[in-house]
Amino acid sequence: METALPKRDTRNILPRSATRRKCIIDGCSEYRRSHGYCEFHFGRWKRTGDPLGEVRAKAPSGAGIEFIKQSIAESTADECIVWPFCKSKRQGYGVARHKGKNIPAHRLALILATGGDQPDLLAAHGPCNNRACINTHPDHGLSWKTSAENAQDTFRDGTARVGEKSYRAKLTEDQVMKIRLDARAHRLIARDYDISSSHVCSIKRRACWKHIA
Numbered sequence: 600m601e602t603a604l605p606k607r608d609t610r611n612i613l614p615r616s617a618t619r620r621k622c623i624i625d626g627c628s629e630y631r632r633s634h635g636y637c638e639f640h641f642g643r644w645k646r647t648g649d650p651l652g653e654v655r656a657k658a659p660s661g662a663g664i665e666f667i668k669q670s671i672a673e674s675t676a677d678e679c680i681v682w683p684f685c686k687s688k689r690q691g692y693g694v695a696r697h698k699g700k701n702i703p704a705h706r707l708a709l710i711l712a713t714g715g716d717q718p719d720l721l722a723a724h725g726p727c728n729n730r731a732c733i734n735t736h737p738d739h740g741l742s743w744k745t746s747a748e749n750a751q752d753t754f755r756d757g758t759a760r761v762g763e764k765s766y767r768a769k770l771t772e773d774q775v776m777k778i779r780l781d782a783r784a785h786r787l788i789a790r791d792y793d794i795s796s797s798h799v800c801s802i803k804r805r806a807c808w809k810h811i812a
Contacts, residue, residue, distance in 0.1 A: 619631070619793050620793055621637075622635070622636055622637035622640055623635040623636065624636065624637070624640050624650055624651070627639075627640065631769075631793065633766065633767065633768060633769055634763075634768065636650050642688055645688065645690070645691060645766060648691065660696075662684070663684055663695040663696060663697075663704065663707075664695070664697070664707075666682075666683065666684075667695070667704065667707060667708045667711060667733060668711065670708065670733055670734065670735070671708065671711060671712050671735055674734050674735055674736040674739065675734075675736055675739075676736050676737075676738035676739050677739075678734070679727050679729045679731075679732040679734055679739075680732060680733050680734040681729065681731045681732060681733075682695075682704045682705075682731045682732075682733050684704075686730075686731060687703075690730065691730045691731060692704065692705065692730045692731065693705060693730075693731050693733060695707045703722065704731075704733050705722050705724065705730075705732065705733045705741060706722035708722075708733040708734075708735050708741070709722045709735055709741055709742070709743065710722075711735075712735035713735075713743070717743045720743040720744060720745060721743070721744050721745070721746060721749050722741065722742075722743065723741070723742060723743070723744040723748070723749045723752065724740060724741055725739055725740010725741060725742070726740055726756060727739065727740060728756055728758050761810055762808060762810055762811070769792075769793070769794055770792060770794070770808075772808075772811055774792060775802055775808045775811055776811065778792065778799060778802050778803070779802060779803055785799040785800055785803075
């Protein structure tokens with residue numbers, strides 16, 4: 600005769616919603632998505648650099664092209680020329696309208712400044728690392744580069760999207776170090792940091808966050 604397994608006692612197990620943390624913005628009651636922000640404030644931070652920043656309006660018809668042409672004529676090596684209109688929600692680049700299509704504003708600026716597009720190359724920023732910058736002055740840094748050259752520049756400048764700099768990151772480097780030193784069960788650690796047990800396992804096996812010793 601088979602022995603029935605005892606039922607699991609779930610009386611002291613909190614629902615996931617009770618262990619999730621709220622957005623770090625004062626007065627916001629939404630749950631965190633990444634970097635301590637909820638979905639709304641995280642998207643605003645990615646788009647403007649400020650979770651409470653104001654979203655720019657779209658450029659009036661023809662205004663973007665005129666602004667780029669003026670910036671090319673007045674560009675110097677010293678300062679960024681920041682795109683004042685709409686920026687992409689995900690990456691923060693300026694967005695211009697050209698020949699019926701949306702195009703990154705810095706790429707359009709480089710096309711107009713150099714006299715033609717380079718479909719196989721990236722319009723890469725220089726040391727300013729300002730994604731909204733459209734300064735095409737040769738000494739400011741905006742230029743055509745391959746993907747490999749652009750990747751090398753990100754590591755050189757310390758702007759590579761790895762670790763907590765990644766938009767997908769839910770943890771900081773300090774939290775990762777604490778998780779690796781925590782000897783508790785994975786499910787308990789996962790609950791404290793609002794991540795999955797498999798994520799905890801990957802961190803401890805160094806399958807992710809490899810750049811942290």
